[in-house]
Amino acid sequence: MAAPEQRRIIFAHINEPGYSNDISCYVRHGGYEVLKKAVTRKPEELIEEVKKSGLRGRGGAGFPCGVKWGLVDRKSGKPIYLIVNADESEPGTFKDRYIMHQDPHQLIEGTMISCFANNVKQAYIYIRGEMPHGARILEKAIAEARAAGFVGQNILGTGYSCEIYVHRGAGAYICGEETGLIESLEGKRANPRIKPPYFPAVLGLYQCPTIVNNVETLCHVKYIVEHGGEAFTKLGTPNNTGTRIFCVSGHVQRPGYYEFEAGKITLGQLLNEVCGGPLPGRKFKAVIPGGSSAKILRFGETFTLKNKDGSTRTLAVEDIPMDFDTLAACGTMGGSGGVIVMDDTVNMVEALANINAFYSHESCGQCTPCREGSLWMKKITTRMVHGNARTEDAALLKSVADQIPGRTICAFGEACSWPTQSFLAKFGDEFKGYAEAKPTKPAPATPLI
Amino acid sequence: MNLKPATLQKIDEVITHYPVKRSATLPLLHLIQEDLGYVPEKAEEWIAAKLEIQPINVYEVVTFYPMFRRKPIGRRHIKVCRTLSCALMGGYKTCEQFEQEFNTHRGEVSPNGEVTVDFVECLASCGTAPVVMIDDDLHEKVDCAKAKQLSEQIKAEAKKR
Ligand SMILES: Cc1cc2nc3c(=O)[nH]c(=O)nc-3n(C[C@H](O)[C@H](O)[C@H](O)COP(=O)(O)O)c2cc1C
Numbered sequence: 001m002a003a004p005e006q007r008r009i010i011f012a013h014i015n016e017p018g019y020s021n022d023i024s025c026y027v028r029h030g031g032y033e034v035l036k037k038a039v040t041r042k043p044e045e046l047i048e049e050v051k052k053s054g055l056r057g058r059g060g061a062g063f064p065c066g067v068k069w070g071l072v073d074r075k076s077g078k079p080i081y082l083i084v085n086a087d088e089s090e091p092g093t094f095k096d097r098y099i100m101h102q103d104p105h106q107l108i109e110g111t112m113i114s115c116f117a118n119n120v121k122q123a124y125i126y127i128r129g130e131m132p133h134g135a136r137i138l139e140k141a142i143a144e145a146r147a148a149g150f151v152g153q154n155i156l157g158t159g160y161s162c163e164i165y166v167h168r169g170a171g172a173y174i175c176g177e178e179t180g181l182i183e184s185l186e187g188k189r190a191n192p193r194i195k196p197p198y199f200p201a202v203l204g205l206y207q208c209p210t211i212v213n214n215v216e217t218l219c220h221v222k223y224i225v226e227h228g229g230e231a232f233t234k235l236g237t238p239n240n241t242g243t244r245i246f247c248v249s250g251h252v253q254r255p256g257y258y259e260f261e262a263g264k265i266t267l268g269q270l271l272n273e274v275c276g277g278p279l280p281g282r283k284f285k286a287v288i289p290g291g292s293s294a295k296i297l298r299f300g301e302t303f304t305l306k307n308k309d310g311s312t313r314t315l316a317v318e319d320i321p322m323d324f325d326t327l328a329a330c331g332t333m334g335g336s337g338g339v340i341v342m343d344d345t346v347n348m349v350e351a352l353a354n355i356n357a358f359y360s361h362e363s364c365g366q367c368t369p370c371r372e373g374s375l376w377m378k379k380i381t382t383r384m385v386h387g388n389a390r391t392e393d394a395a396l397l398k399s400v401a402d403q404i405p406g407r408t409i410c411a412f413g414e415a416c417s418w419p420t421q422s423f424l425a426k427f428g429d430e431f432k433g434y435a436e437a438k439p440t441k442p443a444p445a446t447p448l449i
Numbered sequence: 450m451n452l453k454p455a456t457l458q459k460i461d462e463v464i465t466h467y468p469v470k471r472s473a474t475l476p477l478l479h480l481i482q483e484d485l486g487y488v489p490e491k492a493e494e495w496i497a498a499k500l501e502i503q504p505i506n507v508y509e510v511v512t513f514y515p516m517f518r519r520k521p522i523g524r525r526h527i528k529v530c531r532t533l534s535c536a537l538m539g540g541y542k543t544c545e546q547f548e549q550e551f552n553t554h555r556g557e558v559s560p561n562g563e564v565t566v567d568f569v570e571c572l573a574s575c576g577t578a579p580v581v582m583i584d585d586d587l588h589e590k591v592d593c594a595k596a597k598q599l600s601e602q603i604k605a606e607a608k609k610r
C-alpha cells in the first residue's frame with residue numbers, strides 16, 4: 001500500500017520559500033484571526049472544543065489536553081500560570097525547533113488562545129538554553145504581537161490582559177520534565193517534585209495552579225479553535241486525533257520531519273517510502289519510535305494484538321500504525337515523535353552505551369535508584385565496548401535496570417531504564433556473548449561511544 | 450565585577466518579568482556569562498545580593514546546569530553533539546577532527562586560547578546529524594570535511610585579529 005500524503009497543519013509553512021518569521025508575513029497568511037474570534041467567545045466554550053477534539057499532548061506522555069485543563073484548580077483564588085514547554089531535549093526530537101524559528105507567531109497565537117481559555121494572566125515560554133536564536137526570535141515576535149495588541153494589556157480592546165515572557169534553560173535535559181521545569185523557572189536546580197501533592201494543575205509555579213503544554217500541542221489548540229473540536233476528530237484515527245509530526249533520524253536515505261494524520265501511516269511506509277528506505281547496501285536492524293527513552297523495536301519481530309471483537313491480528317514492525325495506542329500495545333510508545341533508525345552496521349551494545357551515557361549525564365541525582373542505576377548502566381555498557389566485558393554483565397545490566405522504574409520521583413527513572421531493558425530483551429544474544437567474543441575488531445568506522 | 454551598562458540595564462529589566470525575584474537567577478547568569486565569558490565566583494555573591502537570596506542558592510544553580518561555566522574558555526566554543534542520532538552519522542569523528550585541528554582535547558582550552566571543544570547532548574537537530582554549535586550558531590551535517598572547513602574559517606578569523 002502506498003504511503004498517504006503528508007497533511008501539514010502545524011508545519012504548513014515550514015521551509016516554504018518566502019515565508020518569514022515576522023508578524024506581517026504571519027498576518028498576510030491569516031494570522032491572529034483565530035485569536036480575534038476566540039476572545040469574543042466564552043472561555044468555557046473554548047475548553048469544551050479542546051475536550052471534544054481529543055487532542056493528546058505532544059510532549060511525550062500523550063495526556064489529553066482538555067482533561068489536563070479540566071484539572072486546573074480554579075477555586076483557589078490564586079493566579080493561574082501557563083508554561084510552554086519548549087525545552088525540546090528528548091534525543092531524536094526536533095520539531096519544536098522549526099516551529100519556534102520559522103513560525104513563532106503560530107505558537108504565540110496558540111498560547112494566547114489557551115491563556116484566554118484558562119483565564120491565565122501570565123505565561124512563560126521555557127526554551128532550552130541551546131537555542132539562543134530561537135529565544136531572540138520569540139522575543140521579537142512577542143514584542144511585535146504586543147505592539148499589535150495581541151499580547152499584553154487590554155488585548156484587542158476586550159479588557160483581557162496577558163503577558164508572555166521567554167525564559168531560557170541552560171542545558172539540562174531534566175528541565176523538560178514539567179515539575180523540574182517549574183523548579184528551574186523558580187530559579188532553582190531542576191529537581192522534579194513529588195506527585196502527589198505537587199501536581200502542576202494544583203500546586204505548580206509559585207505553588208499556584210499551572211498548565212504545562214508542549215509547543216506543538218499549543219499549535220494544535222489554535223487549529224482546534226479555528227476549525228472546531230469535531231473537525232479535529234475527523235483527522236487521524238479514533239483516540240489518536242489530529243496530525244503528528246514525526247522526526248526521523250539515523251540510518252535512512254531521507255531523514256527529516258514529516259507531518260501525517262495520526263495513525264494513518266505505518267512505520268514501514270514512513271521509513272521505506274517517505275524516508276527512502278535504508279542506506280545503499282544496508283538493511284534496517286532496529287528502530288526507536290518515540291524518542292530515545294521509548295523501547296526499541298527489532299526488525300523481524302512480530303506482535304500479536306487483540307482486536308475489539310476479541311479476535312487477534314499479527315503485526316510486523318513495518319505494519320505498526322504510528323499512533324499512541326498501537327505503539328503502546330507493541331510494548332513501546334509514540335512519545336515525542338522522534339524516530340531513530342539503526343541499520344545492520346550498528347553494534348547494539350555500543351548504541352546502548354551511547355544512550356546510557358546520555359541518561360547518566362542527565363539524571364538530576366535526587367533518587368538513588370536513578371542516580372546510581374543510570375551511572376552503573378553507563379559504566380557497564382562502556383566497559384563492555386572497551387573490551388572489558390564480564391560474563392555476568394548482561395544479567396547485571398538487567399538487574400540494575402529492573403530496580404529503577406517505579407522507585408523514583410519522576411518518569412526519568414522509567415525513561416532511563418527502558419532502553420537497557422528493551423535492548424536486552426530484543427538483542428540479548430549480542431549482549432550475552434560479549435565477554436566471550438572479546439571483540440578484537442579494529443576501531444569502528446563510526447564509534448558510538 | 451565590571452558589567453557593561455547594557456548588561457546592567459537588561460538585568461534590571463528581566464527581574465521585572467517575575468513575581469518572585471529568585472526566578473531571575475538563570476537569566477542573570479546568562480547575561481553575566483554573555484558579558485564576561487564565564488561566571489566568576491564574585492558574580493554568585495552579586496546575584497545573590499541583587500535577588501535577595503543566599504550565595505549558595507546561586508552556586509547550586511551554576512553547578513547544576515551544564516551551560517554555565519565557572520572558568521574562562523577559549524575565544525570560540527565548539528560544541529559537538531554526542532548523542533545517538535549524531536553518533537550514528539559520525540559525530541565522534543567530527544569531534545576528533547576539531548580536536549586535531551586545534552591540537553586540543555575535549556573540555557580543555559586549546560594551546561593558543563582560540564577554542565574550547567566540548568561534547569554536548571542532543572541539540573534537537575537530529576535530522577541533520579551530525580550537528581555542531583559554534584558559539585550561538587548551529588551547523589548541520591558536519592562531517593570531517595566540513596569540520597575541517599569550519600576550523601579553517603575560525604583560524605582565518607583569528608589571524609585577522
Ligand atoms: C524526563 C522527561 C523529559 C521530558 N522532556 C520534555 C521535553 O523536552 N519537552 C516536552 O514538551 N515535554 C517533555 N516531557 C514531558 C513533560 O513532563 C510534560 O508531560 C509535557 O510538557 C506536557 O505537555 P503536553 O501535555 O502538551 O504534552 C518530559 C518528561 C520527562 C519525564
Ligand code: SF4
Nearest residue numbers: 364366367370408410
Ligand atoms: S527519577 Fe532521576 S531525574 Fe527524576 S527526580 Fe529522581 S533522580 Fe531526578
Ligand code: FES
Nearest residue numbers: 530535572574575
Ligand atoms: S542527537 Fe545530535 S542533535 Fe539530536
